[in-house]
Amino acid sequence: MALFDPSQVASLLARCPRHQVTPLLDLVISKRGVRVKDESARMGLGSFKALGGAYAALRLIERAGTADLTFVTASAGNHGLSVAAGAQAFGARARIYLSATVPEPFAARLRALGAEVVRSGADYEASVRAAIKDARETGACHLADGSWPGYTEPPRLVMEGYTVIAEELASQLRAVGTWPDAVYLHAGVGGMAAAVTERIRAGWDVQPRIAIVEPEAAPCLKASVAAGQLVTVEGPVSALGRLDCKQASMLAYEILRDQADSFVTVSEAEAEHAACILTGAGHATTPSGAAGLAACLREDAAHPLIILSEGAE
Numbered sequence: 001m002a003l004f005d006p007s008q009v010a011s012l013l014a015r016c017p018r019h020q021v022t023p024l025l026d027l028v029i030s031k032r033g034v035r036v037k038d039e040s041a042r043m044g045l046g047s048f049k050a051l052g053g054a055y056a057a058l059r060l061i062e063r064a065g066t067a068d069l070t071f072v073t074a075s076a077g078n079h080g081l082s083v084a085a086g087a088q089a090f091g092a093r094a095r096i097y098l099s100a101t102v103p104e105p106f107a108a109r110l111r112a113l114g115a116e117v118v119r120s121g122a123d124y125e126a127s128v129r130a131a132i133k134d135a136r137e138t139g140a141c142h143l144a145d146g147s148w149p150g151y152t153e154p155p156r157l158v159m160e161g162y163t164v165i166a167e168e169l170a171s172q173l174r175a176v177g178t179w180p181d182a183v184y185l186h187a188g189v190g191g192m193a194a195a196v197t198e199r200i201r202a203g204w205d206v207q208p209r210i211a212i213v214e215p216e217a218a219p220c221l222k223a224s225v226a227a228g229q230l231v232t233v234e235g236p237v238s239a240l241g242r243l244d245c246k247q248a249s250m251l252a253y254e255i256l257r258d259q260a261d262s263f264v265t266v267s268e269a270e271a272e273h274a275a276c277i278l279t280g281a282g283h284a285t286t287p288s289g290a291a292g293l294a295a296c297l298r299e300d301a302a303h304p305l306i307i308l309s310e311g312a313e
Contacts, residue, residue, distance in 0.1 A: 003156065003255070004198060006163040013055055013164065016089055018044040022165075024172040025308075027281055030297060034304050035180060036278075037169055040285060040311035045081050047242075047289070047310035048165060048192055049145075053082030055161030056143055056154055058090055064141075067091035072140040074098075074127035076188065076242050077106040078310060079145045079158075084115035095140065097127040101237055101244070123237070124245055146189040146249040148230075155249060159195040165307070166199030179206035182301035184292035185260075186213040186309065188245040190221050190252025196307075197259050208305070209261045213295040215240040215271070220248040221256055222263035239268045242288040242310065266294040273297075284312035 013019045020043075025036040043050035053073070061067050070093040073083050080096035087094035094115040098107055100122050107117045120130035128144065135142035147155040173179050183200065185193035193212050200210065212221055217238035224230045230253055238244040256263075266274075271287035274294035278285050285308050287294075292306035 002202070003251075004160045004163050004195065006160070006167050006199060009055060009161060009164050010167070012058055013051065013161070015058065016043055016054055016085075021168050024169065025283070029277060029281070029293070032304075034293070034296065034306060036283070036306055036308050037165065038283060038308045039165070040283065040289070040308055043085070045078070045085055047078040047081075048162065048307065049078035050082045050085065051164050052145060052158035052161040052191065053079055053143065054086030054089065056157035057083060057086030057092060059157050060141060060143065060154065061090050061092060069093070070095060070138070070140040071143045072097070072131050072134045072138075073143045073145070074124065074131040075102070076124050076244065077102055078242055080106070080110055080115070081113065083143050084110050084113035088114045095134065097131045097134070099123050099127040101241065103241075125247060145191045146245075146247070147251040149250065152251060155191065156251060159191045159251065162192045162195035163199045165192070166196045166203075169305075170199075170204055174205065178303065179204070180208045180301075180305035181303045182209045182211065182296070182299070183305045184211050184213055184296045185307060186243060186288070186291035186295075187221055187248075187252070188218075188243040189247070189249040190256060191249055192307075192309070193260075194249070194252035194255040198255050201259050209301070210259070211262045211264055211295060212256055212260045213291050214263070214265050215243050215291070216265045216267050218244045218246055219263070219265045220246055221253060222265060224248050224253050225257050225263055240271050240288045240291055243291060264295050266291055270294040270297070278308060279312065283308060286310060286312060
């Protein structure tokens with residue numbers, strides 16, 4: 001049985017009034033053609049994360065048979081926006097835990113979507129623990145984008161929402177008639193990277209090399225694959241804030257361990273340089289959003305593809 005069923009994702013997300021296919025761009029960067037899947041305007045929320053939380057919220061509301069639910073989750077920013085938007089669109093409530101490292105503008109955007117915001121802990125992992133405690137004590141529905149033993153179904157639904165990216169890409173690439181030889185997918189806990197990788201392996205006409213890209217300060221997937229098991233890494237706070245996760249999702253690790261070709265890290269300076277290149281080309285983004293390009297610039301793939309995962313803050 002397949003882990004994801006992408007057949008219904010797009011039709012369900014179409015219930016969100018701002019859902020539409022995002023563009024595939026052809027840019028020339030360092031004298032080389034680079035295909036860029038631009039997620040910076042996805043559903044008006046500014047990142048690919050808009051797909052996962054909203055889709056999972058709708059599926060969980062359908063299963064419960066009522067919108068009288070409170071979703072609780074931790075977020076480094078964008079996942080919380082998607083959960084909040086999904087809850088608001090479908091008549092539920094959201095309570096989002098943010099660590100001290102998440103910028104206040106994200107908190108303000110969450111409140112504007114009707115979410116309750118709770119600051120908890122010095123880092124993302126601490127806010128995850130706080131959200132778990134909240135759900136256990138209040139009965140709220142915990143809707144995380146990371147998974148661990150005994151907790152897999154809500155994050156599986158979040159990842160299923162992300163499969164839209166790979167399905168759209170397959171259609172767009174068939175339309176232009178050429179396929180990438182390398183795809184660079186950056187990862188925090190790894191949900192998007194794993195969902196896209198799984199769908200590439202399951203359905204693309206031409207199979208590329210897939211590189212998973214992480215910050216030097218948070219290489220949780222690379223370290224876990226090297227160790228042969230999930231491990232927690234230590235490191236400083238990264239400027240690649242949405243990717244600064246010290247422990248990977250179990251589901252993402254299991255997929256990427258078996259299906260990705262390589263795991264690479266990028267420095268803060270490399271990611272900032274890549275963000276400047278994309279912004280200068282008229283596609284404003286952050287170091288997090290440009291991490292795939294940072295890795296791509298080091299290599300010599302003839303037909304690379306990256307995900308521009310979020311717009312500028």
